[in-house]
Amino acid sequence: MNKKNELVRSIAVPVISVLAGLLLGAIIMLVFQYNPVEGYGAMIEGAFGRAYNVGEVVRLATPLILTGLGFSVAYTAGFFNIGLAGQALCGWIASIWLAMTFPDLPKALLVPLCIIAGTLAGALWAGIAGFFRAQFGTSEVIVTIMLNYTILYISNHIVRYVLTDNADATPKISPNASLRSDFLTQLSGGSRLNGGIFLALLMIVLVWVLMKRTTAGFELRSVGLNPLASEYAGMNAKKNIILAMVISGALAGMGGVVEGLGTFENLYVLSAAPEIGFDGLAVSLLGGGNPIGILLSSLLFGVLKIGGLKMPSVGVPKEIVEIVIASIIFFVGINYAIRYIMDKFAAKKMTGKGEA
Amino acid sequence: MKTSKKIGLGLLTLGLAVSLVACGGGKKADDTATGGDKGKGADYSAALVTDVGGVDDKSFNQSAWEGLQEWGKENDKKKGTGGYNYYQSNSDSEFTPNLNSAIDDGFNTVFGIGFKLQPAIEEIADANKDTQFVIIDDVIKGKDNVESVIFKDNEASYLAGIAAAKASKTKHVGFVGGQEGEVIGRFEAGFVDGVKSVDKDIKIDVKYAGSFGDAAKGKSIAAAMYKSGADVIFHASGDTGNGVFSEAIDVMKTKPENPVWVIGVDRDQHDEGEYDGGNVTLTSTLKGVGTVVKTIATDAQDGKYNGGKTEVFGLKDGGVDLTKGQLDEVNPDIQKAVDEAKDKIIAGDIKVPEKPSKK
Numbered sequence: 020m021n022k023k024n025e026l027v028r029s030i031a032v033p034v035i036s037v038l039a040g041l042l043l044g045a046i047i048m049l050v051f052q053y054n055p056v057e058g059y060g061a062m063i064e065g066a067f068g069r070a071y072n073v074g075e076v077v078r079l080a081t082p083l084i085l086t087g088l089g090f091s092v093a094y095t096a097g098f099f100n101i102g103l104a105g106q107a108l109c110g111w112i113a114s115i116w117l118a119m120t121f122p123d124l125p126k127a128l129l130v131p132l133c134i135i136a137g138t139l140a141g142a143l144w145a146g147i148a149g150f151f152r153a154q155f156g157t158s159e160v161i162v163t164i165m166l167n168y169t170i171l172y173i174s175n176h177i178v179r180y181v182l183t184d185n186a187d188a189t190p191k192i193s194p195n196a197s198l199r200s201d202f203l204t205q206l207s208g209g210s211r212l213n214g215g216i217f218l219a220l221l222m223i224v225l226v227w228v229l230m231k232r233t234t235a236g237f238e239l240r241s242v243g244l245n246p247l248a249s250e251y252a253g254m255n256a257k258k259n260i261i262l263a264m265v266i267s268g269a270l271a272g273m274g275g276v277v278e279g280l281g282t283f284e285n286l287y288v289l290s291a292a293p294e295i296g297f298d299g300l301a302v303s304l305l306g307g308g309n310p311i312g313i314l315l316s317s318l319l320f321g322v323l324k325i326g327g328l329k330m331p332s333v334g335v336p337k338e339i340v341e342i343v344i345a346s347i348i349f350f351v352g353i354n355y356a357i358r359y360i361m362d363k364f365a366a367k368k369m370t371g372k373g374e375a
Numbered sequence: 376m377k378t379s380k381k382i383g384l385g386l387l388t389l390g391l392a393v394s395l396v397a398c399g400g401g402k403k404a405d406d407t408a409t410g411g412d413k414g415k416g417a418d419y420s421a422a423l424v425t426d427v428g429g430v431d432d433k434s435f436n437q438s439a440w441e442g443l444q445e446w447g448k449e450n451d452k453k454k455g456t457g458g459y460n461y462y463q464s465n466s467d468s469e470f471t472p473n474l475n476s477a478i479d480d481g482f483n484t485v486f487g488i489g490f491k492l493q494p495a496i497e498e499i500a501d502a503n504k505d506t507q508f509v510i511i512d513d514v515i516k517g518k519d520n521v522e523s524v525i526f527k528d529n530e531a532s533y534l535a536g537i538a539a540a541k542a543s544k545t546k547h548v549g550f551v552g553g554q555e556g557e558v559i560g561r562f563e564a565g566f567v568d569g570v571k572s573v574d575k576d577i578k579i580d581v582k583y584a585g586s587f588g589d590a591a592k593g594k595s596i597a598a599a600m601y602k603s604g605a606d607v608i609f610h611a612s613g614d615t616g617n618g619v620f621s622e623a624i625d626v627m628k629t630k631p632e633n634p635v636w637v638i639g640v641d642r643d644q645h646d647e648g649e650y651d652g653g654n655v656t657l658t659s660t661l662k663g664v665g666t667v668v669k670t671i672a673t674d675a676q677d678g679k680y681n682g683g684k685t686e687v688f689g690l691k692d693g694g695v696d697l698t699k700g701q702l703d704e705v706n707p708d709i710q711k712a713v714d715e716a717k718d719k720i721i722a723g724d725i726k727v728p729e730k731p732s733k734k
Contacts, residue, residue, distance in 0.1 A: 065476065068479070069479070071475060071479075075472050075475075079468075175585065179555070185555070186556075187554060187555065187556045188494070191494075209499075209502050211471065278468075282468060283467075283468070285494075287467065288554060288555070288556075288585070289467075290427070290554070290585055290586035290587075290588065290589065291586070294466055294468075325472055328462065328469060328472050328473055328476050329476050329479075331460060331461065331462060331463065332455065332456050332460065332476065332480050333455070334454070334455060336463075337463050337465070341465075
């Protein structure tokens with residue numbers, strides 16, 4: 020009974036958050052004298068109007084699934100990996116670099132190699148923070164934030180002076196390294212939808228199996244629930260800290276690979292760390308750290324962001340979309356309040372019916 | 376207890392209502408979308424896609440949007456689908472979806488404002504032969520449905536360099552760029568050459584913010600430059616430059632005895648330099664993005680679209696220029712020197728470099 024209640028609640032909280040966020044967005048549109056029906060109508064058309072738009076929604080969701088999964092793994096083990104953006108960028112750089120170095124390798128070899136390189140790069144970058152946390156107890160939040168900046172400037176330097184001669188973007192990678200395929204491109208009306216989505220779906224399954232069905236996953240979860248008790252039970256805390264961060268970074272790195280080999284097919288001078296990092300964090304929180312929840316909330320982000328691009332067509336400024344997304348995250352953030360209200364509501368109902 | 380229950384119920388019902396409303400709206404929008412209107416002449420419509428910065432960046436994107444608005448008003452067009460509109464990009468990944476939205480909405484001409492949109496336009500131009508594209512600040516060759524527009528920013532920046540050199544009392548000036556690259560390189564090269572043409576010994580600080588949208592960074596770079604003795608800063612950095620203005624105003628408020636100046640970029644930035652007690656904008660380089668957008672839209676509406684061609688605008692045809700600003704108040708000689716150099720550039724006696732010399 021309790022378990023079932025908990026399940027209902029873990030679904031209800033994000034759903035209510037989303038609805039409340041949309042509601043707040045509608046109120047804001049009304050306050051500024053835009054028509055919310057037209058606004059959200061344009062959003063839905065912008066997300067589902069054509070095969071192209073649906074393709075772009077899934078394209079945008081793909082790296083978010085990966086960074087979202089990455090965040091959830093660290094979060095389950097009790098760490099707040101805010102460096103997903105930097106780790107993703109690390110993966111992006113590694114995959115593009117490899118793709119540019121060996122442009123003539125056959126696709127069947129080059130694509131997996133690039134994915135592996137990007138994954139390892141992301142894992143390594145997160146591993147730094149994990150190592151410091153395990154060895155010296157440094158806050159992983161501070162270290163990963165700093166590492167975001169470090170890799171941002173390293174990346175810009177590499178683009179400018181290593182991969183190119185003072186240009187602000189690398190040339191497009193060879194088709195042999197691209198995650199895009201003619202089939203997916205044509206299916207989705209010429210969108211940038213790419214094979215990364217299969218990688219993301221595979222990772223959803225793998226992460227679920229890892230966390231729920233293996234000893235390593237059990238250890239990560241118990242460290243997250245109670246690090247002291249886990250250590251008392253004979254688990255190696257240091258190993259688990261580093262492992263959690265490395266897996267988290269590897270998944271974020273994969274997200275970066277998808278951006279590099281799928282969405283952009285190059286690397287360019289960035290003015291901020293890739294936004295898939297922070298969006299991945301939000302996606303994971305909204306999805307409650309559950310792989311299926313992450314899949315759904317990634318798609319929701321895709322709908323909001325791609326659909327939102329259409330809202331100016333009916334005169335609603337795009338900033339409104341940003342406000343809607345921000346308010347959804349806000350309502351997720353105060354999910355304790357929503358839980359509290361639901362608890363009160365449930366308790367009342369129980370006593371009202373006179374059952375225990 | 377009672378209130379919390381009410382709030383909970385209220386949230387739920389309102390949320391449900393909104394989602395229903397949103398679904399209903401979707402249907403309606405789908406119906407109207409099928410009747411796309413592609414037209415010429417009276418039905419002609421044009422839109423622009425901004426680079427990262429938005430239509431209120433007080434510089435590049437804004438002047439393009441102002442030009443398009445002017446065109447729309449003169450031709451009795453309405454803002455929105457079928458008239459004129461803008462699509463704002465908040466990140467590099469949104470260029471392609473924005474261009475596609477514009478194509479989707481049936482706009483005949485779609486402007487890409489800024490060199491950052493070059494790869495995106497190049498990629499989708501072939502698949503959308505019916506749409507006329509215009510790329511500003513970069514060149515796409517060999518496509519009949521892309522017109523390229525280049526500005527000789529180096530020429531206007533040369534004049535800005537002369538103004539800066541003549542106005543500087545400390546013999547020390549600064550340059551703040553947005554992102555390093557071909558376009559801002561033209562600004563830097565012209566400015567440095569202009570300063571050197573007045574006095575070879577003037578010290579020039581060159582710094583890049585790495586972004587066109589980071590006013591905080593612009594402010595801290597400007598603070599460092601003013602502190603180290605520079606008294607005129609030329610910024611070619613879009614929104615980032617608003618931080619330069621704010622720092623100059625702060626300096627003037629605390630130490631009015633050592634006046635500092637900012638040279639604005641792309642449009643007359645006199646208003647950005649305004650504060651109670653004076654104005655820090657010495658002058659601004661002008662870039663006729665708005666005029667060009669307006670001209671091209673007007674021509675294309677009349678069926679005179681120059682697809683596949685590259686057009687270059689410089690001092691000669693008024694594509695770029697330098698405002699009068701407060702040059703005369705600082706020193707009447709400045710305007711004279713600027714005008715002389717302008718004549719020489721137009722006559723071809725001065726060749727302004729396009730690329731900064733390597734240090």
